Amino acid sequence: MSEQIQQIKVTIDDQTIMVDPGTTILSAARQIGGNVVPPAMCFYSSLKGSGGKCRTCLVEVAAGSEKDPRPMPKLVASCSTTVMDGMIVKNKSSERVLDARKGVVELLLINHPLDCPVCDQAGECSLQDLAFEHGASHSRYEFERREFDKIDIGEYIKLHMTRCILCYRCVYTANQLTNKREHGVLKRGDAAEIGTFIENSLDNEFIGNVIDVCPVGALTDKTFRFRSRVWYTKPMDATCNCGKCSGNAVVWMIGDEIARVTARKDKYGEVKEFICNDCRFNKKELSDWKIEGPRHIDRHSVISANHYEKAAPIHTPLLNKA
Amino acid sequence: MSRKLLLNNVHVEGIHTYDVYRKNGGYTAVEKALKSMTPEEVVEEVKKSGLRGRGGAGFPTGMKWSFIAKPEGVPRHFLCNADESEPGTFKDRYLMEKIPHLLIEGMILSSFALGCEQSYIYIRGEYMYVLRILEKAIAEAYQNGWLGKNIKGSGFNLDLAVSPGAGAYICGEETALIESLEGKRGNPRMKPPFPAIQGLWQRPTVVNNVETICAIVPIVNEGGDAYAGIGIGRSTGTKLISAGGNINKPGVYEIEMGITVEEFIYGDQYCGGIKNGKKLKACVPGGSSVPILPHYLVCKTAEGTDRLMSYESLAEGGFATGSMLGSGGFIVYDEDQCIVRNTWNFSRFYHHESCGQCSPCREGTGWMEKVLHRLEYGHGKMEDIDLLWDIQRKIEGNTICPLGDAAAWPVAAAIRHFREEFEWHVKEPNACMTRNYGLVTEKIFEKVNA
Numbered sequence: 050m051s052e053q054i055q056q057i058k059v060t061i062d063d064q065t066i067m068v069d070p071g072t073t074i075l076s077a078a079r080q081i082g083g084n085v086v087p088p089a090m091c092f093y094s095s096l097k098g099s100g101g102k103c104r105t106c107l108v109e110v111a112a113g114s115e116k117d118p119r120p121m122p123k124l125v126a127s128c129s130t131t132v133m134d135g136m137i138v139k140n141k142s143s144e145r146v147l148d149a150r151k152g153v154v155e156l157l158l159i160n161h162p163l164d165c166p167v168c169d170q171a172g173e174c175s176l177q178d179l180a181f182e183h184g185a186s187h188s189r190y191e192f193e194r195r196e197f198d199k200i201d202i203g204e205y206i207k208l209h210m211t212r213c214i215l216c217y218r219c220v221y222t223a224n225q226l227t228n229k230r231e232h233g234v235l236k237r238g239d240a241a242e243i244g245t246f247i248e249n250s251l252d253n254e255f256i257g258n259v260i261d262v263c264p265v266g267a268l269t270d271k272t273f274r275f276r277s278r279v280w281y282t283k284p285m286d287a288t289c290n291c292g293k294c295s296g297n298a299v300v301w302m303i304g305d306e307i308a309r310v311t312a313r314k315d316k317y318g319e320v321k322e323f324i325c326n327d328c329r330f331n332k333k334e335l336s337d338w339k340i341e342g343p344r345h346i347d348r349h350s351v352i353s354a355n356h357y358e359k360a361a362p363i364h365t366p367l368l369n370k371a
Numbered sequence: 372m373s374r375k376l377l378l379n380n381v382h383v384e385g386i387h388t389y390d391v392y393r394k395n396g397g398y399t400a401v402e403k404a405l406k407s408m409t410p411e412e413v414v415e416e417v418k419k420s421g422l423r424g425r426g427g428a429g430f431p432t433g434m435k436w437s438f439i440a441k442p443e444g445v446p447r448h449f450l451c452n453a454d455e456s457e458p459g460t461f462k463d464r465y466l467m468e469k470i471p472h473l474l475i476e477g478m479i480l481s482s483f484a485l486g487c488e489q490s491y492i493y494i495r496g497e498y499m500y501v502l503r504i505l506e507k508a509i510a511e512a513y514q515n516g517w518l519g520k521n522i523k524g525s526g527f528n529l530d531l532a533v534s535p536g537a538g539a540y541i542c543g544e545e546t547a548l549i550e551s552l553e554g555k556r557g558n559p560r561m562k563p564p565f566p567a568i569q570g571l572w573q574r575p576t577v578v579n580n581v582e583t584i585c586a587i588v589p590i591v592n593e594g595g596d597a598y599a600g601i602g603i604g605r606s607t608g609t610k611l612i613s614a615g616g617n618i619n620k621p622g623v624y625e626i627e628m629g630i631t632v633e634e635f636i637y638g639d640q641y642c643g644g645i646k647n648g649k650k651l652k653a654c655v656p657g658g659s660s661v662p663i664l665p666h667y668l669v670c671k672t673a674e675g676t677d678r679l680m681s682y683e684s685l686a687e688g689g690f691a692t693g694s695m696l697g698s699g700g701f702i703v704y705d706e707d708q709c710i711v712r713n714t715w716n717f718s719r720f721y722h723h724e725s726c727g728q729c730s731p732c733r734e735g736t737g738w739m740e741k742v743l744h745r746l747e748y749g750h751g752k753m754e755d756i757d758l759l760w761d762i763q764r765k766i767e768g769n770t771i772c773p774l775g776d777a778a779a780w781p782v783a784a785a786i787r788h789f790r791e792e793f794e795w796h797v798k799e800p801n802a803c804m805t806r807n808y809g810l811v812t813e814k815i816f817e818k819v820n821a
Contacts, residue, residue, distance in 0.1 A: 102728050215728070217728075
């Protein structure tokens with residue numbers, strides 16, 4: 050590197066790291082890794098403009114910068130606040146943050162149907178993880194929950210709006226990954242809903258990725274709905290020859306059958322390489338895929354409790370780095 | 372009678388037409404600025420005047436103007452926020468309806484000071500008839516050479532257009548206003564970047580309230596120092612107050628900052644006292660978002676000094692015993708009004724108007740409304756009061772835009788000052804249903820002597 054970028058120092062929960070200017074607090078925390086990473090329900094690194102909406106990633110800035118060490122009066126959204134040199138951030142070490150996060154989780158859950166027992170997302174749901182970590186054991190909400198009709202959007206995708214937390218990720222995916230803007234938010238306030246303008250079906254070749262970006266069970270794969278709990282399936286890295294996408298995917302197997310296909314997610318649940326609808330919905334034969342090996346599902350999902358992984362720890366980037 | 376800067380000619384017959392406005396000293400400020408002042412000098416006058424934003428937040432206008440980025444070759448925009456939707460506030464409508472040319476003159480001056488060649492007035496959709504008045508006035512201004520290319524030979528070009536919203540309170544938030552003006556869904560943007568750096572179409576933009584822009588005209592005419600001479604402390608100049616509620620003379624009043632609240636409520640030239648000879652129970656001094664004040668804190672601060680109509684005095688005591696001047700929507704409640712019902716009504720408004728972008732506001736406003744509805748209609752429980760307190764605390768400060776705060780503050784203040792009335796609703800559900808007003812007299816009014 051010929052151009053020397055002046056790195057800046059940021060401290061999160063007493064751990065210091067040097068990062069490039071313009072980094073957000075969340076991405077600095079992810080560079081440190083481990084426990085200091087705030088949860089993120091709406092932020093998605095590959096989607097421009099995402100973030101700032103769910104307010105679960107709120108952190109306290111105890112010192113704004115080296116030059117101006119005053120604390121910020123309000124909690125800030127770590128996904129959309131850039132770091133300054135000498136910034137001191139408190140995530141889990143701040144009572145205020147934990148309290149606010151608990152509040153946000155409670156508010157997110159008041160209109161959520163809590164139908165995890167029949168929800169296909171259960172086991173790999175960000176909201177489930179978040180509620181487990183930060184939520185209260187019971188709800189104080191005693192009113193009727195918001196309900197919507199289930200909608201088929203396109204041939205393969207089911208929209209169950211009642212479960213939606215309005216993170217806007219699918220809206221950004223539809224806008225940015227595909228060329229057509231058919232997908233948006235209708236109405237406002239707690240009546241707001243994801244819609245495909247008068248229920249137009251989404252028939253873009255990459256639209257299946259909205260299923261992967263959805264943090265909850267609002268958008269589900271109709272080819273997989275109700276077939277199995279995700280933790281009974283075995284995730285395998287697999288590739289195929291595909292002219293439209295990279296062909297790198299994860300196939301979720303029940304015995305010798307491929308139950309579903311998803312893109313590969315990193316440990317924060319973010320897809321780096323989006324896959325096309327063909328790979329996702331139509332290639333359900335073993336002969337379509339070249340299996341590479343078991344998939345390491347990171348972080349707190351129940352899937353990571355899979356036992357075979359210990360025998361074959363092939364994907365351990367953290368260990369390799371150290 | 373106190374001095375009037377904005378409304379001094381409002382009763383002149385036909386002031387909404389160009390000819391009458393011009394005859395009464397209209398457009399002299401533009402003439403003066405274009406002939407003898409540089410844009411920097413205009414900004415300097417505004418800074419000297421100490422003018423603060425009249426839309427609610429009270430941010431110094433001169434300072435806001437000086438933040439605007441001036442990159443080479445990038446056009447800048449000046450926007451007028453006429454999306455006046457705060458319950459209790461109706462001053463901007465009055466200004467635009469009666470003297471539309473004052474706003475246009477202010478727009479020309481501000482655009483000149485900031486170097487903007489395309490400016491917009493964003494008006495709420497409900498003011499469609501006001502929009503027609505403004506469009507007529509703009510056409511007159513074009514005909515007489517005050518808008519368009521090379522205005523009065525000064526070399527300054529300005530185009531002005533009016534754009535209506537579709538009826539959303541949230542579009543009064545400046546970044547949501549910008550989104551809406553761009554033709555998108557009116558969701559507030561994340562800040563930073565601030566509009567002064569990246570606003571309308573990613574260009575540097577300044578958004579000001581109607582009244583703020585109108586106040587630029589007397590500032591240029593008479594000089595910033597003269598304007599700063601009116602008022603008290605850091606609250607300079609005059610302010611339009613839209614007075615409503617149980618008073619004898621509701622309406623829009625232009626006051627000099629620094630008159631006492633007592634004079635404003637009881638003075639004959641202003642509200643003229645409480646209607647039907649009743650007693651004052653509470654007052655919301657700045658539009659529905661600001662904390663409500665109980666009667667013993669309206670005219671006096673907690674320290675016992677006179678409360679004045681100014682940004683500082685109304686905020687004295689913080690949220691514990693003070694409120695805010697806000698946008699000047701002055702709502703007075705007499706002894707018969709029910710605070711719980713009023714709070715529920717406000718909450719219902721914020722629930723309806725939340726854009727639904729960020730979770731605390733989207734979910735929390737609805738929850739508060741439902742709990743308050745339950746309390747008001749006699750199904751409440753004692754825990755509900757603490758629950759409400761908890762919900763508002765979780766919304767406040769945790770949202771993208773100030774709508775969350777605006778929804779939380781009235782609930783917090785109502786519980787803080789009128790907890791007994793909430794409790795009464797729980798204890799006496801039948802009475803609260805049949806009488807439809809709160810704890811009248813005794814308990815509430817005891818505090819005067821305490």
